[in-house]
Amino acid sequence: MSGADPAGRAAFREFVRTxxxxxxxxxxxxxxxxxxxxxxxxEVDSRYDAPVRFTARRxxxxxxxxxxxxxxxRVR
Known part of the structure; x- marks a missing residue:
């Protein structure tokens, strides 16, 4: 699946959703x-294997x- 291929990305997202x-x-x-x-x-398009980081928000x-x-x- 290539990052430039919209049909491939759509297929991947649909697969994950279902x-x-x-x-x-x-x-x-x-x-x-x-x-x-x-x-x-x-190898260039391996962004789906990137680590997920969570940050705490106040x-x-x-x-x-x-x-x-x-x-x-404030300056007066």
Whole structure:
């Protein structure tokens, strides 16, 4: 699957939407399908194997206070 191939990307996304274990798909079928898609892609287009990173975001009053503290002082 090439990054420049819109039909290939659409097929990959449709496969993931229907067969992902989080939406009720079979994990074995999903793993086999991913292997098929990865076998067809080039070394340059391996962005689907990139690591996923999660970052913590402050919410609520803590986020508001953090933004207020980072603000530059007002000049009068």
């Amino acid at each position: 067969h992902h274990p989080d939406v009720g798909g079979d994990p074995a079928v999903f793993a086999a399908g991913l292997a098929r898609f990865r076998a067809g892609e080039s 919410r609520g009053i803590a986020a508001l206070l953090a933004r207020f503290r980072r603000r530059p002082p």
